[in-house]
Amino acid sequence: MSGSFEPTERTLFRRRRDRGSYDEDLINRILDASAIGHVGYTVDGLPVVTPVAYWRSGDRLFWHTSSASRMCEARDGGLPVCITVSQLDGFVLGRAGMSHSLLYRSAMIFGRASLIDEPREKQRAMSIFIDRFFPGRSREIRPPDEAELGKITVLSMAIEEASAKIRDGGVADSDRDCQLSYWAGVIPVRTVVGEIIPDPNLPAGTPIPDNLGSYVENASLSDVLRALGSNQA
Amino acid sequence: MSGSFEPTERTLFRRRRDRGSYDEDLINRILDASAIGHVGYTVDGLPVVTPVAYWRSGDRLFWHTSSASRMCEARDGGLPVCITVSQLDGFVLGRAGMSHSLLYRSAMIFGRASLIDEPREKQRAMSIFIDRFFPGRSREIRPPDEAELGKITVLSMAIEEASAKIRDGGVADSDRDCQLSYWAGVIPVRTVVGEIIPDPNLPAGTPIPDNLGSYVENASLSDVLRALGSNQA
Numbered sequence: 097m098s099g100s101f102e103p104t105e106r107t108l109f110r111r112r113r114d115r116g117s118y119d120e121d122l123i124n125r126i127l128d129a130s131a132i133g134h135v136g137y138t139v140d141g142l143p144v145v146t147p148v149a150y151w152r153s154g155d156r157l158f159w160h161t162s163s164a165s166r167m168c169e170a171r172d173g174g175l176p177v178c179i180t181v182s183q184l185d186g187f188v189l190g191r192a193g194m195s196h197s198l199l200y201r202s203a204m205i206f207g208r209a210s211l212i213d214e215p216r217e218k219q220r221a222m223s224i225f226i227d228r229f230f231p232g233r234s235r236e237i238r239p240p241d242e243a244e245l246g247k248i249t250v251l252s253m254a255i256e257e258a259s260a261k262i263r264d265g266g267v268a269d270s271d272r273d274c275q276l277s278y279w280a281g282v283i284p285v286r287t288v289v290g291e292i293i294p295d296p297n298l299p300a301g302t303p304i305p306d307n308l309g310s311y312v313e314n315a316s317l318s319d320v321l322r323a324l325g326s327n328q329a
Numbered sequence: 330m331s332g333s334f335e336p337t338e339r340t341l342f343r344r345r346r347d348r349g350s351y352d353e354d355l356i357n358r359i360l361d362a363s364a365i366g367h368v369g370y371t372v373d374g375l376p377v378v379t380p381v382a383y384w385r386s387g388d389r390l391f392w393h394t395s396s397a398s399r400m401c402e403a404r405d406g407g408l409p410v411c412i413t414v415s416q417l418d419g420f421v422l423g424r425a426g427m428s429h430s431l432l433y434r435s436a437m438i439f440g441r442a443s444l445i446d447e448p449r450e451k452q453r454a455m456s457i458f459i460d461r462f463f464p465g466r467s468r469e470i471r472p473p474d475e476a477e478l479g480k481i482t483v484l485s486m487a488i489e490e491a492s493a494k495i496r497d498g499g500v501a502d503s504d505r506d507c508q509l510s511y512w513a514g515v516i517p518v519r520t521v522v523g524e525i526i527p528d529p530n531l532p533a534g535t536p537i538p539d540n541l542g543s544y545v546e547n548a549s550l551s552d553v554l555r556a557l558g559s560n561q562a
Contacts, residue, residue: 106377110395131431132417136369136378143376144339145369145413147435147494162343180378184365184550186523187462189541192471193455194481198364202380222426229420237511238425248427261380267528274530278470279538281531284523285550290419295500295513305512308422317417317518 106206107259117260126203126260127152127181128325129318131229135159136178137209139166150179151228152325157205158212158221158252167209168249174208177253181205183318185264186284191273199282203260207253215245222248229324231307287317339439340492350493359436359493360385360414361558362551364462368392369411370442372399383412384461385558390438391445391454391485400442401482407441410486414438416551418497419517424506432515436493440486448475454483462557464540520550 101107101118109116117123133150136143146167150159157179161167167175185199212218223234240248267280289311292304310320334340334351342349350356366383369376379400383392390412394400400408418432445451456467473481500513522544525537543553 106372106375110398112395131420132415132433134367134369134378134413134415136367136376136411138371138374138376139339141371141374142339142409142439143369143371143411145367145378145411145437147413147415147433149431162345165343176375178369178376178378180367180380182365182367182380184363184520187364189463189466190470192477193452193459193467193473194477196459196470198382200365200380204378206375219426226426226429230422233422234426237423237429238506238509240426244425244427266526267530269528269530273471276471279531279535280528281537282526282528283541283544284526285520286523287417287518287520290517290519293499293515293517295502295515297500297502297507298513302512304514308516311516 101258103259104257107204107257109259115261115263117262118258119260120258123203123258123260124152125322126183126201127157127205129201129322130181130183131321133159133179133181135167136180137167137175149225150181151225153224155255156252157207157255158225158250160225161249161251165249167251168211174210174253177207177209179205183287184285186282188267188282189280190267190269191276191278191280192269195267195269195273195280197263199263199284201260201262203258205255206257207255209251209253212250212252215242218245218248218250221250221252229321231324233305233307236305289313289315289317289320334491336492337490340437340490342492348494348496350495351491352493353491356436356491356493357385358555359416359434360390360438362434362555363414363416364554366392366412366414368400369413370400370408382458383414384458386457388488389485390440390488391458391483393458394482394484398482400484401444407443407486410440410442412438416520417518419515421500421515422513423500423502424509424511424513425502428500428502428506430496432496432517434493434495436491438488439490440488442484442486445483445485448478451478451481451483454485455481462554464557466538466540469538522546522548522550522553
């Protein structure tokens with residue numbers, strides 16, 4: 097059963113409500129379709145936005161960052177953050193200046209982030225991260241030793257407030273503008289998987305593991321990641 | 330002549346200095362290769378990150394947002410913001426847990442944003458926006474009327490502090506890890522242009538305008554946008 101997030105002061109749509117949603121399934125689908133998120137936090141009251149590798153597990157988000165990041169300074173009750181995940185899907189070119197826009201899907205998540213400190217918990221989070229993108233791979237690599245675990249920083253937070261915004265479809269010109277003789281249309285954009293490049297240090301003929309089978313050349317990365325994410329959830 | 334930004338308290342690389350840069354040309358190349366940026370600002374002291382359509386003109390950034398956004402509340406001396414632009418280029422799978430990472434290019438920009446209020450200035454900014462992506466198109470569409478201009482919100486700021494971070498290349502396993510029999514390699518990812526979709530309301534046979542000629546199917550969007558950006562600069 098899918099739920100819905102309550103609109104809050106921060107997530108209330110003030111305009112274009114038709115493009116906004118609080119639906120949990122939809123928000124999770126957007127989160128599961130990307131690998132880079134943008135984490136906003138404050139340092140001395142001023143905003144900083146850092147790109148991070150993130151992943152979702154149930155109603156929690158996790159991400160990696162540099163252990164030297166000021167994101168890692170401990171704060172009572174957790175660090176207030178906003179993580180936003182966006183995917184560009186294209187350009188809309190209308191007959192009027194006003195009807196030009198981007199096609200996109202985005203999710204905006206608010207919560208309070210905490211560091212995962214305990215080494216075994218950190219290692220578990222890291223295995224989940226690797227397996228989320230490459231199922232079962234955490235058992236097919238050398239696990240981190242204690243010194244390495246000390247260099248990894250993982251943050252985690254419950255999704256407290258969330259909303260999604262989507263602009264899809266095509267040109268939205270008025271009937272009157274449609275009479276104008278200007279060209280209008282959509283330029284779609286998609287993020288696709290390239291051809292896998294084995295490390296040159298591998299013995300010749302080493303096969304690509306089966307658990308990378310989803311990463312088919314020219315497949316939509318969003319589709320691949322979303323399918324892997326829902327297998328795991 | 331290209332310059333370099335001074336490292337500041339906020340942009341100083343505390344780790345992995347080999348992946349960081351303050352080079353102005355490199356930062357501009359990253360900015361010019363994307364269309365969506367993530368703007369961080371604070372509301373009541375808490376961070377908010379909003380995806381925006383942005384563009385660069387010289388040493389200034391511009392972006393659109395909803396006029397209902399709390400980003401638009403006037404603040405003396407401008408709204409302190411951090412705009413981060415990132416492009417995912419792939420996944421790195423090493424033989425060890427620690428040698429898994431993302432390939433990416435990102436730029437982090439700090440400044441103080443102001444609203445563009447004056448209608449003619451707003452219209453000029455909007456024309457630059459359209460022409461930046463579709464050269465000359467602002468003269469081939471219906472310009473916005475006064476009521477429409479009232480609904481557009483454009484913010485602008487000088488780039489005050491800036492840094493770039495790039496992870497490229499391949500697997501970085503130690504010599505010792507390279508002896509392990511696990512598979513390692515890179516899964517490249519790229520954002521590409523799709524086939525242009527003319528609006529169904531166009532008269533049959535209407536040709537696609539020449540100024541969309543860069544948007545060739547399967548072309549790298551980063552390459553297309555960067556070339557269009559440098560033509561214009």
